[in-house]
Amino acid sequence: MTEIRNIVVLTGAGISAESGIATFRGPGGLWEGHRVEDVCTPEALARDPVLVHRFYDERRAALARVAPNAAHVALARLDAEWPGGLLIVTQNVDDLHERAGAKRPIHMHGELKSALCAHCGDRRAWEAALPPATECGRCGLPALRPDIVFFGEIPYRMDEIDTAIADCDLFVSIGTSGAVYPAAGFVRTARHWGAHTLEMNLDPSEGSLFFDETRLGRAGELVPAWVNAVLAG
Numbered sequence: 685m686t687e688i689r690n691i692v693v694l695t696g697a698g699i700s701a702e703s704g705i706a707t708f709r710g711p712g713g714l715w716e717g718h719r720v721e722d723v724c725t726p727e728a729l730a731r732d733p734v735l736v737h738r739f740y741d742e743r744r745a746a747l748a749r750v751a752p753n754a755a756h757v758a759l760a761r762l763d764a765e766w767p768g769g770l771l772i773v774t775q776n777v778d779d780l781h782e783r784a785g786a787k788r789p790i791h792m793h794g795e796l797k798s799a800l801c802a803h804c805g806d807r808r809a810w811e812a813a814l815p816p817a818t819e820c821g822r823c824g825l826p827a828l829r830p831d832i833v834f835f836g837e838i839p840y841r842m843d844e845i846d847t848a849i850a851d852c853d854l855f856v857s858i859g860t861s862g863a864v865y866p867a868a869g870f871v872r873t874a875r876h877w878g879a880h881t882l883e884m885n886l887d888p889s890e891g892s893l894f895f896d897e898t899r900l901g902r903a904g905e906l907v908p909a910w911v912n913a914v915l916a917g
């Protein structure tokens with residue numbers, strides 16, 4: 685393996701599982717009792733805005749009852765101490781990376797604690813409940829919605845992510861099933877540009893065969909051990 689300077693870490697729901705946040709594709713394939721298509725598509729929002737807004741209100745309120753776990757804390761330590769480049773990209777809409785101390789994780793699928801204006805595109809921090817038809821503070825139209833990237837919508841900051849992946853020497857995927865693109869394709873892009881690729885997950889993801897190395901287990905144990913080893917050189 686070449687010397688490691690730039691690292692990209694991709695995280696998914698599995699990193700927050702030990703904090704008590706349900707993963708998306710758990711037993712039964714339901715997310716907190718709902719089919720993903722019923723709460724995570726533009727069609728669902730148009731069909732039943734009350735249900736969709738309430739669903740994300742509940743998820744946002746639940747953040748007050750959870751805390752970062754050892755995996756989030758270890759990545760925050762890596763963020764603080766790694767002398768090279770590091771980009772943490774998360775598919776998660778929770779705020780546990782930030783609460784552990786990570787400086788600027790990219791939330792490619794949006795954030796629970798943010799509201800998006802469907803009319804003017806304004807995004808702003810949002811802590812409270814967000815009923816349908818709430819007025820936008822910028823354009824004034826009653827068009828605020830949860831700032832979640834629904835299926836069929838384009839994830840945030842893809843240019844920055846693509847650039848970091850092309851420049852990285854090590855790509856690490858933690859706690860994601862590899863079922864949702866474009867994130868599921870990052871490993872192949874990283875390999876294409878010559879990075880070493882490592883997966884840490886409870887069980888093999890759909891893209892496991894694309895990784896140079898897979899470590900199976902709980903993120904709360906695997907990630908701190910990996911961070912210790914990387915920082916020790």
Ligand code: OAD
Pocket residue numbers: 695696697698699701702707708709710720724775776793832833834835858859860861862863864884885886887888889901902903904
């Ligand atoms: P998934 O629920 O699809 O996958 C979570 C993965 O984490 C699974 O492979 C589990 O085996 C693994 N896992 C569970 N507990 C773990 C633990 N303690 N330690 C390590 N791994 C563990 O979640 P994502 O891959 O993040 O999109 O889902 C991707 C996207 O699909 C989400 O961002 C969401 C969803 O639809 C949007 O909201 C737009």
